[in-house]
Amino acid sequence: xxxxxxxxxxxxxxxxxxxxxxxxxxxxxxxxxxxxxxxxxxxxxxxxxxxxxxxxxxxxxxxxxxxxxxxxxxxxxxxxxxxxxxxxxxxxxxxxxxxxxxxxxxxxxxxxxxxxxxxxxxxxxxxxxxxxxxxxxxxxxxxxxxxxxxxxxxxxxxxxxxxxxxxxxxxxxxxxxxxxxxxxxxxxxxxxxxxxxxxxxxxxxxxxxxxxx
Numbered sequence: 001x002x003x004x005x006x007x008x009x010x011x012x013x014x015x016x017x018x019x020x021x022x023x024x025x026x027x028x029x030x031x032x033x034x035x036x037x038x039x040x041x042x043x044x045x046x047x048x049x050x051x052x053x054x055x056x057x058x059x060x061x062x063x064x065x066x067x068x069x070x071x072x073x074x075x076x077x078x079x080x081x082x083x084x085x086x087x088x089x090x091x092x093x094x095x096x097x098x099x100x101x102x103x104x105x106x107x108x109x110x111x112x113x114x115x116x117x118x119x120x121x122x123x124x125x126x127x128x129x130x131x132x133x134x135x136x137x138x139x140x141x142x143x144x145x146x147x148x149x150x151x152x153x154x155x156x157x158x159x160x161x162x163x164x165x166x167x168x169x170x171x172x173x174x175x176x177x178x179x180x181x182x183x184x185x186x187x188x189x190x191x192x193x194x195x196x197x198x199x200x201x202x203x204x205x206x207x208x209x210x211x212x213x
Contacts, residue, residue, distance in 0.1 A: 007143045008037045008170040011163070014147055015043065015096070018155065019066050022046055023098075024054040028073025030115070031100025033170040035071070051077045055084025055095070062093045067154065071098040074164075075115040078123045086130045088160040095160040096151065097127060101136065103168030127162035134162035140174040 011034075015023075024046045027035040038045055048054040054070045062068030068088075072078050078099040088095040107120050117123065121136065128134050133153035137143040147163070154161040 006171045006173050007137055007140065007147075008034050008165065009041075010144055010174065011098070011147050011165075012037060012041045012043060014151055015067075015069060016041070018151055020069055020096075021065075022061060023069045023071050024048060024057040024061070025069075025071035025098075026051055026054060026073070026077060027071075028077050028100065030074040030102060030167050031071060031077075031098075031165065033167050034098070034100060034165055037170070038071070051080035052084055055081040055097075056087075058095045059084055059088045059091075059093050062088065062095050063091075067094050067096065069096045069098060072100075073115070074099055074101045075117050075123055079117070079126065082126055082130060085127065085160045085162075089130045089132075092158040093160065094154040094158050096154055097131070097160060097162045099123065099162070099164050100170075101164045101166045103166050105168055107166075124162065124164055130160065131162045132157045132159040134164075136164040136166065137169060138166060140169065140172055143169070143174045 020043065022044050023038060026047060035045070046054075046057070048057060051070075051072045054072065058068035058070035060068070070081060070084070072081060078097075081097055085095060085097055087093075101123075102120060110120075124134055124136055133150045135146045135150050137146060150161045150163055153159075
């Protein structure tokens, strides 16, 4: 991958490589840097009236196109998405939840920042319960590998994942010699992939209830 510059751009490149063409969401201060990168990318941003609507749209998109993406800001936006993410988990829908977050420098000495709820990782802990993989891209040395791992899990298990982007690392260069993980799983393209039962074939045995009269 030529001229790979930073963490946010690598995430966008990998989403595109996985067949993603649209990102649903609402921008907010903690994720503005990533939205700026999205505006300059091949992906189309689709804004919705609120974050929950974006989550449902990403879920529906995943069922049709193989992977859906919702991008929101930290807590005030992110905590409106667990309902839609839980639905995606129950229905085996590979949705990627991307949330901005406070910068790693901002988290030092545990200050009280706007939108923060309890601890800085509270939002991640919520999503850990309703995703198959979650990560905070807090280390440039492992950010690319974490992106590969989480997206791989979304396609392998056909369930949602969570990626949090600290706003001071979005534009930070990561390790330049990283080789992207090969994509072996493909996005959902049929009923079986997204957990919807295919029509019954002639060879299948269908139990018939007997009703006494």
